[in-house]
Amino acid sequence: MQRHFLGMRAAAAALATAVTLTGCGASGDSPDKVTLTLVAADYDVNGGQSSKTYWASLIKKFEVENSHIDVQVQIEPWTDVDRKVAELVKEGEAPDMAQIGAYADYAAADKLYTADQLLSVPVQANFLGPLVQAGEQRRVQYGLPFAASTRLLFYNKELFEQAGVAKAPETWEELREAAELLKSETDVDYPFALPLGPEEAQIETMMWLLGGEGNGYVDPGGSYSIDTDENTATLDWVKSNLVAPGLTGPGTPGELNRKAAYAAFTRGEVGMLNGHPSLMRQAEKAGIELGKVPVPGRDGKPKAPLGVADWIMGFKENGNKDEIGAFLNFLFTDENVLAFASQNDLLPVTVSASEAMELNPRHKNLREFLQELPSAQLPPVDKTSWALVSDDIKRNIGKAVAPGGSPAKVLDKIAQNAALEEEKERE
Structure with a gap:
């Protein structure tokens, strides 16, 4: 299960700069207000408010550009977040999106949208190769990498x-x-x-x-x-x-x-x-x-080298595919990917954001980690x-x-x- 970099660096980075919310997955035409629910993990190791602050700022910017969509986020500690999502799914109350540690069970149960149902082609092509492969079941990507690290x-x-x-x-x-x-x-x-x-x-x-x-x-x-x-x-x-x-x-x-x-x-x-x-x-x-x-x-x-990733996914249950896609396309812009990675000393999950971080003197202490990721092997998270x-x-x-x-x-x-x-x- 060696994970290899896909070699799309120049093309993906160029495409990513052209992404807009009117691409695949966006829906700016509906006059009806839609509320999306997101359950996300708390990355603040010191018990502070950094995760809440990140999501609040991102959602505020997103809602300005997408006035017909509201996003409600629920932050849970890592000790509880996977269990909380599992309980919601079992009760028939799945969130529209979940940012957690594993996706495979939900993909195998046909509860998730595929990546190409949610993301524009430039956004999907911009993920780092090892993370794409780790997010696939039977060559179809369901798990969208949210944060990554190496050792x-x-x-x-x-x-x-x-x-x-x-x-x-x-x-x-x-x-x-x-x-x-x-x-x-x-x-x-x-x-x-x-x-x-x-x-x-x-x-x-x-x-x-x-x-x-x-x-x-x-x-x-x-x-x-x-x-x-x-x-x-x-x-x-x-x-x-x-x-x-x-x-x-x-x-x-x-x-x-x-x-x-x-x-x-x-x-x-x-x-x-x-x-x-x-x-x-x-x-x-x-x-x-x-x-x-x-x-x-x-x-x-x-x-x-060893690679580790956390995942975000879109659930089918509430049928809000277009709105989920609009939000995720926005989430994976370089600005937002870099903001989260920098805040938590994690690695960006996209080609263009990784290149930007590697070139930025502010992040020189992460360069060795970044250099490990393109050839990293991840645990078999694709197996249920x-x-x-x-x-x-x-x-x-x-x-x-x-x-x-x-x-x-x-x-x-x-x-x-x-x-x-x-x-x-x-x-």
């Missing part, structure tokens, strides 16, 4: 200097050697923080699997391939070379969540970890001098079974590297469960 290896420059680590690691062996120096020379709590707790273990694990020259969780044909020899060898290496020697810190990786690992990094208690762009701002506020490089692989660069398989990984993968744990047995059990879910998916 880099973050390290504490001051601790590296104290430990005598001359350069950031580029291979697993160099990472192990750096972690050993951090432990022996600085006695830092977490030479390498490995968050395999249930918060986001499926993402941390996938980075390692790609670094071990595996395909991640699926083979090139899209079927689960979790317990491969490459994946087993990867977790064997992590267990033997990082966890067993005590280089991943106190406790076991299966008990460490990403949020706790990031907090420890900002306290100066972590030498290295695989980091999300949002950690940069937190580290800077805490006075941590942060370095960042591509995530190392076994012998150098991984098979592919992925939610259950992902949860299985979150709850159990930490056991593979725990004392007495067996990577082969844990991967085999997860693979068996995934095969059962995949069979249901085919029925």
Whole structure:
């Protein structure tokens, strides 16, 4: 499931500048007032009002240009938003649009409009290639990428200097050697923080699997391939070379969540970890001098960098296709895409906005992340079974590297469960 950039950069960017709301999906002729409902996730990690402010400003501008459409937005925390939307859909009260973490179940149940039913051709062509493919089921796009991110290896420059680590690691062996120096020379709590707790273990694990020259969780044909020899060898290496020697810190990786690992990094208690762009701002506020490089692989660069995306979608239930399309065409203009990405230290989902961000000196700290995205591989979010398989990984993968744990047995059990879910998916 390697995700490849589609190579539409110049054409898509040029087309995108010509997009207007009178294109496909817009409806400026109806005299009747239509109210659209949107359920969206809260991205403000500090509990502030930034998500509400973003949507309020965008909707106000949209309604000025589309006086016959009102948009009502409901902001929900990430811990609740997917469940809230699922409940509304189950009760027959689906919102017109939802901005959440997954789309596949709704697409498989024929509850969503396709991308080409909602978006103008220039807007649809402007999405980055890996995100288009991740949003497709049976070669039809339903999931519209809303925000994206990649991961880099973050390290504490001051601790590296104290430990005598001359350069950031580029291979697993160099990472192990750096972690050993951090432990022996600085006695830092977490030479390498490995968050395999249930918060986001499926993402941390996938980075390692790609670094071990595996395909991640699926083979090139899209079927689960979790317990491969490459994946087993990867977790064997992590267990033997990082966890067993005590280089991943106190406790076991299966008990460490990403949020706790990031907090420890900002306290100066972590030498290295695989980091999300949002950690940069937190580290800077805490006075941590942060370095960042591509995530190392076994012998150098991984098979592919990891990409992650969140999604927005339009539901058929209320029949407001034209009005939903008008709003989404407006949402995906460069101005609005860049405003959201910049506000949250995330990556734009379109070609033209990505190019604009990369050229803007204000966003030079995101350039390394941007460069990873066009060739990134995403988790198999197009599979309706992925939610259950992902949860299985979150709850159990930490056991593979725990004392007495067996990577082969844990991967085999997860693979068996995934095969059962995949069979249901085919029925």
